Amino acid sequence: MSDVRADDGGPTSAPSPTTADTSYAAGALGTGVEVLFTTSERALQWAWRVLQLARGVVELTPRGDTFIREARASVVDFLDHIPPHVRRSVEEVHVFCNLWQAVGVRLRRRGGFPSGDDAAWRQLSEDVELLLRAAQARLGTAAALEQGLLKDLGRLRELALSCGDSANEVTVGMEVFTRCIAELMAVASAVRRAWEAAAHELEESAAWLRAGDPAFSAWLAEHLVAAEPAWERTQKIARWLRDVGAFAGQP
Numbered sequence: 001m002s003d004v005r006a007d008d009g010g011p012t013s014a015p016s017p018t019t020a021d022t023s024y025a026a027g028a029l030g031t032g033v034e035v036l037f038t039t040s041e042r043a044l045q046w047a048w049r050v051l052q053l054a055r056g057v058v059e060l061t062p063r064g065d066t067f068i069r070e071a072r073a074s075v076v077d078f079l080d081h082i083p084p085h086v087r088r089s090v091e092e093v094h095v096f097c098n099l100w101q102a103v104g105v106r107l108r109r110r111g112g113f114p115s116g117d118d119a120a121w122r123q124l125s126e127d128v129e130l131l132l133r134a135a136q137a138r139l140g141t142a143a144a145l146e147q148g149l150l151k152d153l154g155r156l157r158e159l160a161l162s163c164g165d166s167a168n169e170v171t172v173g174m175e176v177f178t179r180c181i182a183e184l185m186a187v188a189s190a191v192r193r194a195w196e197a198a199a200h201e202l203e204e205s206a207a208w209l210r211a212g213d214p215a216f217s218a219w220l221a222e223h224l225v226a227a228e229p230a231w232e233r234t235q236k237i238a239r240w241l242r243d244v245g246a247f248a249g250q251p
Contacts, residue, residue, distance in 0.1 A: 053173050107124075
């Protein structure tokens, strides 16, 4: 490695055995995206149920009331934005797993990581930067989903307070739907934290690579290959969810 890289800043302490251990993030994302999908499916079912119930009430009382109008508007807003966002989240996990596997294939083809091999160092640095940018972009998607659900949940809880103690099929349906949204937001938060962990670990790895430590570069190359099975398992989950969503006609 050149002196320029060795003096290019970077971490001041030696990497721990867990540095860049994204196997945990892979497992967390696999579990998280599966629960995100199934929870969104439950919310979707109750959204359609509330619309059906509200339509019946409107037909009986054409003028309707504020609660019914707001309930329908909240559900329609959910249908327009959240299910497509969940589908995008699943797809982004799937594509990220593909990227990780592509990096693993390149590293296995290269074989060893000889000290002083600048070409190998540059390729590894580019691969880690690619994964880092992808993880950061997906972190943005996850944060946007979480914020959207937080907004929806606040609106639904405010709506629940407005109806007081009155109870009918629509208010009961909205209560269940609100619980589904609360559960969905909790899961979205977990997915966002998993992406945060992956991005943070990759960012640390990129910093160490910039520091130009040959031993760390060799260790990281081995680690990226070793973590590949965990990402492959997550990829299978995401691919299955994507296929299920397409079969079910999820918007």
